[in-house]
Amino acid sequence: MEIRHVRYFVTVVQEGQITTAAQKLNMAQPPLSQQIRRLEKELGTQLLVRVGKKFLPTEAGELLYERGIELLKEFDDVVDIVKDTGEGLRGTLQIGCVKSCFIHLPATIRSFHEQWPNVHIQILSGDPFQLAASIHDREIDVALVRSPHPQDQLHFTSLDEEEPFYFITAKHQWIATNRQTVTMKEIAGLPLFALHRVKGIGIYELVHEAFKHHGLTPNYICESPDATTLLTLVESGLGGIMLPEAVLSTFSKENFSIYRITDCHVTTTTALITPKDRHISRAAQHFKDLLVQ
Known part of the structure; x- marks a missing residue:
């Protein structure tokens, strides 16, 4: 028994006539009558009886009708969900x-x-x-x-494409607060945190090469692959960090002094x-x- 056979049977019971049920199902009457007979043969029991001009379900047919209604509703819901999922709606x-x-x-x-x-x-x-x-x-x-x-x-x-900025806590006095820029040489002389990936090349390697280009060795005091952890440490006043400004999106910028680095020609995308x-x-x-x- 296929789901279409259940739908055929339920429609016949609802319409009471083969002719109107066939019209509703957009099929001819003889094939519908044939499918109902095949369904009865498969189940080994009579499902419909003619009473006057109408077809009514037998006791077995009534059970199939009630359960069929539930089955068709569940099946149609599944079809809707699958279609919606395929269309990105759920x-x-x-x-x-x-x-x-x-x-x-x-x-x-x-x-x-x-x-x-x-x-x-x-x-x-x-x-x-x-x-x-x-x-x-x-x-x-x-x-x-x-x-x-x-x-x-x-x-x-x-x-988008961004260049790294230098962040320190706003409470720190390492660099004058009225300044907007800083140099790589100045950063190299201060405690520095580093965002270092667990695997592969990242901003750590790019920044390190920038220091090397200027003949400088950074004073790294801590490395971590977690930017949030490092910014929390920077916020506490332990040192500075070089990161794209967008990294501060989850922090209050008021807690940091942010400086553009004039001679760090590094960008990240x-x-x-x-x-x-x-x-x-x-x-x-x-x-x-x-x-x-």
Whole structure:
């Protein structure tokens, strides 16, 4: 017995006549009568009896009708859910994001939720190499990362380009508060925190090369792959850090003094990475479109 046979039978019971049921089902009367007879033969029992000009269900037919109504409703709900998921109207969207790119999420997620409220969003943090591996393993759909990026089997959509700034706590007196710029030589003489990825090349290596270019050795006192941890330490007054300004999105800028570095010719790019070898879900495409518009 197929779901279409149940639908045929339920429609005949509801209409009371084969002719009107066939019209409602957009089929001819003889094939519908044939399908009902096949259904009765398959189940080994009579399902309909003629009473005057109408067909009424037998006791077995009444049971099939009642359960059939429930079955068809559940089946139609499943079809709707699958279609909606395929169109990005519901389901789950899994987003990876390095902490230094969180600034891009709030407005995009707000707009996404307003348009597709039935899509559940999950966010996974990590460094670019961890997130690239998660995309490869289909654990997440898309990821926001900062360059340098892992390249294998990924498509990149660049969002913006930033240079690193030097941050220290606003309470510190290492550099005059009325200044807006600082040099690499001045930074090298002060305690410095470093954002250092667990794996691969990142801003740590780029900044280190910039110091090396000037013949300088930075005074690193602590390294971590977690920008939030490092900024908390900077905020406490233990040292400074060189990061893109967007990293401060989860902190109060009033707590920091921010300086442009005049002679650090380093830039990092924020990009959305997606798999290159397969299609992304419709929900992921919706998110991407909102992010880059």
